Amino acid sequence: xxxxxxxxxxxxxxxxxxxxxxxxxxxxxxxxxxxxxxxxxxxxxxxxxxxxxxxxxxxxxxxxxxxxxxxxxxxxxxxxxxxxxxxxxxxxxxxxxxxxxxxxxxxxxxxxxxxxxxxxxxxxxxxxxxxxxxxxxxxxxxxxxxxxxxxxxxxxxxxxxxxxxxxxxxxxxxxxxxxxxxxxxxxxxxxxxxxxxxxxxxxxxxxxxxxxxxxxxxxxxxxxxxxxxxxxxxxxxxxxxxxxxxxxxxxxx
Numbered sequence: 055x056x057x058x059x060x061x062x063x064x065x066x067x068x069x070x071x072x073x074x075x076x077x078x079x080x081x082x083x084x085x086x087x088x089x090x091x092x093x094x095x096x097x098x099x100x101x102x103x104x105x106x107x108x109x110x111x112x113x114x115x116x117x118x119x120x121x122x123x124x125x126x127x128x129x130x131x132x133x134x135x136x137x138x139x140x141x142x143x144x145x146x147x148x149x150x151x152x153x154x155x156x157x158x159x160x161x162x163x164x165x166x167x168x169x170x171x172x173x174x175x176x177x178x179x180x181x182x183x184x185x186x187x188x189x190x191x192x193x194x195x196x197x198x199x200x201x202x203x204x205x206x207x208x209x210x211x212x213x214x215x216x217x218x219x220x221x222x223x224x225x226x227x228x229x230x231x232x233x234x235x236x237x238x239x240x241x242x243x244x245x246x247x248x249x250x251x252x253x254x255x256x257x258x259x260x261x262x263x264x265x266x267x268x269x270x271x272x273x274x275x276x277x278x279x280x281x282x283x284x285x286x287x288x289x290x291x292x293x294x295x296x297x298x299x300x301x302x303x304x305x306x307x
Contacts, residue, residue: 100128103138108145108168111161113222123149139176143169160213167215167237167248170207174239174246177205182295188288194302196269200262201299202291205241208259210234216250240294249290254282259291 104124105112112120127148133141146165149155180203188195209215216237217230236256237248251259254275261271275282291297 097125097128100133100141101125103141104128104145107139107142107172108165110164110168110219110222111145111149114158114161114164114218123152139172145169160211160215160218163209163211163213163215164218166211167209167219170209170237170239171246171248174205174207174241177203177241180204180298182292183297183300185292187300188292190302196272197267198300198302199265199267200297200301202259202263203241203296203298205239205246206259206263206291206294206296207239207246208237208256208263209239210236210256216248219248238290238294238296240291240296242293242295247294249294252279252281252283252286254279255287255290258282258284258287 101121101124104127105120108120115123127142127145131144131148135141146162146169149165150162155161182203183200190198212234214230214233214235216235217228220227221230236251238251238256238259239246239248241247257278258271258275261274262268266274272282272284275284275287
C-alpha cells in the first residue's frame with residue numbers, strides 16, 4: 055500500500071478518525087456523512103465475516119464480546135485479499151496475544167480449529183484411492199507411501215479442543231474433559247468433519263504428510279505412543295476419503 059492508501063484504510067476502519075484529506079464525493083464536495091455510512095458498512099461486513107468464519111469462538115465469547123474483539127482486530131488487521139474466505143488468518147495469534155483473554159487459554163486453539171475447518175471446506179477436490187489397492191503383502195505395504203487430500207487438516211492442542219467444539223455445537227454433548235487432544239479434519243463429502251485422534255495418530259498422519267513410507271510413519275507413531283493402532287488410523291483416513299494415491303516401491307521412479 056502507498057502512504058495515502060494506508061491513511062485511507064486506517065480512517066475506514068476507525069470511526070474515531072476523520073475522513074481522509076482530499077477525499078470528495080462525485081460532485082467534488084467533502085464526503086461528509088457519506089464516508090461515515092460507508093465506513094460503518096465496511097466495519098459491519100468485516101465483523102460479520104469474522105463471526106461467520108469463527109463460529110466456535112463466537113459461541114464461546116457471546117455476541118457482544120465477539121463484536122468488540124472483532125472490531126479491535128480489524129482495525130489492526132485490514133483485509134489483504136478481496137476474498138473474505140481468507141480473512142482472519144492471524145485471528146488466533148491475535149487472541150493469544152491479549153492479556154485480557156489469558157484466562158481462556160483454549161480460545162486461540164479453538165480459533166485455529168475454526169480456521170482449519172474453513173480451509174478444509176475451501177480446499178481443492180481430490181479423487182480418493184480405491185481401498186482395494188491396499189491389499190498387498192504387509193512388507194510391501196509398509197514400504198509404500200501415500201498422498202493425502204488437500205482438505206485434510208491436522209491440529210494438535212494442549213486443550214480438549216474436540217470436546218469443546220462438540221460442547222458448543224451439540225446440545226447433548228458431555229462436558230469437556232481435562233486433557234490434551236489432537237484432531238484431524240476430513241472432508242469425505244461436502245462438509246469437513248473433525249475427528250478426535252487416538253495417541254500417536256497425529257504423529258503418524260504428519261509423517262505421512264511429509265512423505266514418509268507407511269512403515270516409517272508407523273515407527274514415528276510408536277515412538278510417541280506404544281499403543282498406537284495402525285489399522286484404526288488407516289481405516290479412519292480411508293473412510294474419510296483422505297488418501298488420494300498409494301505409491302509402491304515398484305512405482306517409484
